[in-house]
Amino acid sequence: MALRSMGFLLTFLVTEGSMRNDDFPFYYLGTVPAWRDLGSLRGTQSPHQFDKGKYHKQLKELDIEHLYQSISKLMKDSKAFWPADGPQDGDVASYAGLFERLAWHCSGTLRVVNGTATGGCEGARQRHWPENEWRDNTNLDKARGLLGQVKHEFGFQISWSDLITFAGTTAIKASGGPAKKFCFGRIDDVDGKRSIPLGVEGVKECRGNKFCKSNFECPIAFRWPEQDEDDHSQCNLTQPDHRLQASHSVGLIYVYPEGPKLKSSAKGFAEKQVHNRSPGLSALEVRDTFKERMGWTDRETVALIGGGHTLGRTHGNCNLTGTKWASHPYNDVGPFFEAQAGSLRGPTDGTCGKGASAGLAENTVSSGFEGPWARTPSQWNYDFFDAMLAEDWEPVKSPFGADQWRTKNRQSTYASTMRLTADLSLINDDTYAAIVKEYAADHAKFDSDFADAWYKLVHRSEDNPNENDLERKFGICTHFEFVK
Ligand code: HEM
Known part of the structure; x- marks a missing residue:
């Protein structure tokens, strides 16, 4: 791939060296380089760090339109x-799904346990180690790199955390989806230290320049009785040192998309099936993460997953067969691949390709699943619930070998769409299924519930735990109103 054609992200990375003399050279990079590369800035406050008062004052001048x-x-x-x-699915080109996922993964770090909130997008810690290398965040460095263009245009008029959450909301609205309101006022963090309660024991070692892991098993874990003993385990909610654990491992903080694998003696196991992932058990994991760890109701959970998986698609991986990364394509050791001056690499760029094209375009490591959830993944639509109910879904492998689902009827109008086991969990749990049916029958109700849940998602954080805090404080x- 010609260097010139790689666009904005690369331009930023290439020119980074020449900007090192600036007070804080990386502020508009979507990803802040590794701690060790920050030299004397490590652990210090950037002179450009937002002055809260100043930021909130100048927000009044922000041209939101x-x-x-x-x-x-x-x-x-x-x-x-x-x-x-878009084009590969017969739709127009759009980063809507990518921006929506960016905002969700930034905001979805919120954990509400015993009434106390930790995480959330305020702080925009996803730009820093360790969040920038969490396995769940693969490929989001590209989204932040893209948004760097807007950040550059608006400079300190907009914080990264306001930009990321607003970009996700804009993506939904500009694709014809529902968004009722958005409020500004989030302040960025200078490093990733506040991500530690989500489970990064190795952070101290990283400071000493040793490798530390961003994707490993949690100390206290369990498997469901019907689950295969070789399958991934589920982390208990609390862990040593009062750490709130991600649901499956550090770095995989939401729900395991493939779902639990049934053991051969379990009811429902079918020898001849391509895979034996259980949507029923997956529903337990979805509820455990969304309700017990994040504080969502079942209704909000269904609305969020349905609205999330309306735009965009899943992306297979580059081919790592035969390489040392084949069994662990994610950057689970680090800081290692983080953007470094002159390396031309982002944090999730390490495993495929060489030199300037490493980790870019077809050399990207992503989730390993393949396909969209809807027939028009660039435009708001109602396929997620409609197709889920209308079709029977059968197990299939993605080209990268991941376990997913496709329509049994290969002539169906939905034949080009896919589902994750975690998606199908929503029709394999009585409470969730009743809500799915309601949304399929009443799209306006779904739109309204999704918009409310999305507002709550992107507005709550450790700093402002109530959904109306930003509005109340800064207004x-x-x-x-300007969207026609
Ligand atoms: C059970 C919970 C969930 C699971 C297991 C899950 C899993 C996934 C996976 C595996 C991908 C593919 C990533 C890629 O290959 O690029 C993905 C994409 C996506 N997810 Fe989710 N997700 C969940 C919930 C949500 C929620 C709540 C939202 C938003 C409210 C959301 C929004 C998105 C979007 C917009 C994409 C498309 C990204 C793109 O087009 O680049 N997801 N999700």
Whole structure:
């Protein structure tokens, strides 16, 4: 791939060396380089760090419509380093799904346990180690790199955490989806230290320049009685040192998409099936993560997953067969692949390709699943629930070998769409299934519930734990009146 064609992200990385003399050279990079590369800035406050008071004052001058238009334009401007999705599924090119996932993964770190909130997007710690290398966050460095263009345009008029959450909301709105309101006022963190309660024991070692892991088993774990003993385990909610554990391992903080594998003696196991992932057991994991760890109701859970998996698609991996990364394509040791001056690499860019094209475009490591959930993944639609109910789904392997599902009827109008086991969990649990049926029958109700849940998702954080805190404190909000 020609260097010139790789666009904006690469330009930033290439020129980073020449910007090192600036006070804080990396502020508009979507990913801040490893601690060891920050030299004397390590552990210090950047002179450019937001002055909270100043930021909130100047937010009053923010041209929100202009920001919305800049993001909408960027959303359709496909770059070679990660071509926008759509065309491969017969739709228009769009980064809508990518931006929505970015905002969700940034905000979805929120854990509410015993009434106390930890995490959330405020702080934008996803730009820093360790979150930038969490296995769940693969490929989101590309999204942040894209948004760097808007960050550069608006500079300190907009914090990264406001930008990331607003970009996700804009992606939904500009694709024809529901968004009722958005409020600004989030302040960025200078490092990833506050991610530690989510489970990164190795962080102290990382400071000493040793490798530390961002994807490993948690100390206290269990398997479901019907689950295969070789399958991934589920982490208990609390762990040593009062750490709130991610659901499956450090770095995989949401729900295991493939779902639990049934053991051969379990009811429902079918020898001849391509895989024996259990949507029923997966529902237990979805509830454990969304309700017990994140504090969502069942209704909010269904609305969020359905709205999340309406736009965008899953992405297979580059081919790692025969390489030392074949069994662990994610960057589970680090800081190692983080963007370093002159390395031309982002944090999730380590495993495929060489030199300037490493980790970009077809050399990207992503989830390993393949396909969209909907027939029009760039435009808001109702396929997620409609197809889930209308079709029978059969187990299938993605080209990368991941366990997923496709329509049994290969002539179906939905034949090009896919489902994860975690998606199908929503029709394999009585409470979830009743809500799925309601949403399939009443799309307006789904839109409204999704918009409310999304608002709550992107507005709550450790710093502002109630969904209306930002509005109450700063009052810089939009109802998107300018969108025709
Ligand atoms: C059970 C919970 C969930 C699981 C297991 C899950 C899993 C996944 C996986 C495996 C991908 C593919 C990533 C890739 O290959 O690029 C993905 C993509 C995506 N997810 Fe989820 N997800 C969940 C919930 C959500 C929620 C709650 C939202 C938003 C509210 C969301 C929004 C998205 C979006 C927009 C994409 C498409 C990304 C793109 O087009 O690049 N997901 N999800």
